[in-house]
Amino acid sequence: MGLEHVADLLVCPTCGQRLTIEERTLGCRTGHRFDQARQGHVNLLGRAAPANADSAEMVAARARFLGGGHYQPIVDALNGRIRAPRRIVEAGAGTGHYLAGVLDAHPDAVGLATDVSPFAARRAAKAHPRMGSVVADTWAGLPVRSGVADVVLCVFAPRNPAEFSRICVPGGLLLVVTPNEGHLAQAREQLGLLGIQDDKLSRLNRSMVGAFEAVWSQRIHWTLQLDAAALADLVQMGPNAFHEHSRVEDGLEVDADVQLSVFRRPAG
Ligand SMILES: C[S@@+](CC[C@H](N)C(=O)[O-])C[C@H]1O[C@@H](n2cnc3c(N)ncnc32)[C@H](O)[C@@H]1O
Numbered sequence: 502m503g504l505e506h507v508a509d510l511l512v513c514p515t516c517g518q519r520l521t522i523e524e525r526t527l528g529c530r531t532g533h534r535f536d537q538a539r540q541g542h543v544n545l546l547g548r549a550a551p552a553n554a555d556s557a558e559m560v561a562a563r564a565r566f567l568g569g570g571h572y573q574p575i576v577d578a579l580n581g582r583i584r585a586p587r588r589i590v591e592a593g594a595g596t597g598h599y600l601a602g603v604l605d606a607h608p609d610a611v612g613l614a615t616d617v618s619p620f621a622a623r624r625a626a627k628a629h630p631r632m633g634s635v636v637a638d639t640w641a642g643l644p645v646r647s648g649v650a651d652v653v654l655c656v657f658a659p660r661n662p663a664e665f666s667r668i669c670v671p672g673g674l675l676l677v678v679t680p681n682e683g684h685l686a687q688a689r690e691q692l693g694l695l696g697i698q699d700d701k702l703s704r705l706n707r708s709m710v711g712a713f714e715a716v717w718s719q720r721i722h723w724t725l726q727l728d729a730a731a732l733a734d735l736v737q738m739g740p741n742a743f744h745e746h747s748r749v750e751d752g753l754e755v756d757a758d759v760q761l762s763v764f765r766r767p768a769g
Pocket residue numbers: 554555563567592593594595596597598615616617618621637638639640655656657658659739
């Protein structure tokens with residue numbers, strides 16, 4: 502398990518001092534201790550996970566769906582914008598699917614996955630040998646040293662620009678993936694799923710002002726052939742899992758339409 506690769510990036514969520522790892526326990530000089538779970542992740546949340554954190558069922562559905570390769574174009578696009586990274590942090594990493602895909606393409610890099618869901622963190626702990634996984638809340642502040650990440654990834658997950666900027670090295674990159682308006686449109690229509698707010702991209706760019714400069718934006722548009730099982734996973738893995746929705750018996754051709762936005766932390 503990869504926690505030892507990234508332990509030196511972490512700080513104590515209680516007192517902010519650096520953490521070191523010894524025999525599966527992270528500890529700071531003050532004496533705060535955080536045990537590595539049997540599944541490999543460490544809980545640095547310091548409290549119970551919020552009720553709306555992804556459940557075990559949602560995470561399992563996400564792992565099955567992503568394992569089907571349906572979102573590979575996103576992995577490829579991320580890799581297309583990254584050059585020789587050493588330390589990568591993914592916030593709201595879920596199962597660690599994207600970070601693992603980036604680590605595969607960059608043999609000298611190590612990765613830290615953070616997510617507020619302990620079930621997601623368990624999966625991410627096993628996603629790649631050079632990946633460590635911690636439970637942490639992006640809103641509350643990441644338990645990560647300042648200025649250590651060459652690349653921060655945030656794929657369909659909550660963003661905290663000030664925190665992302667703080668943990669980035671000067672000149673480091675933030676790669677954000679957001680859904681465009683037509684993303685999964687046919688599935689939304691057939692299944693009565695939640696819609697997408699259409700001002701997401703402008704809101705994203707506005708939210709980064711002062712923390713990052715925008716350097717690249719790319720639409721990624723492809724077609725998914727989803728059978729009934731994949732559609733069921735698609736419903737189950739997202740926010741729709743909390744809502745009533747109808748079922749499908751047949752497969753469906755579905756548009757995938759997302760935006761990769763790349764930001765740079767100013768060097769000076
Ligand atoms: C739509 S999923 C995306 C997961 C992953 N990036 C992917 O695309 O497969 C959103 C993720 O954000 C996590 N999340 C939600 N609120 C969070 C928070 N405040 N801090 C950290 N992670 C959070 C959820 O647990 C979930 O894993």
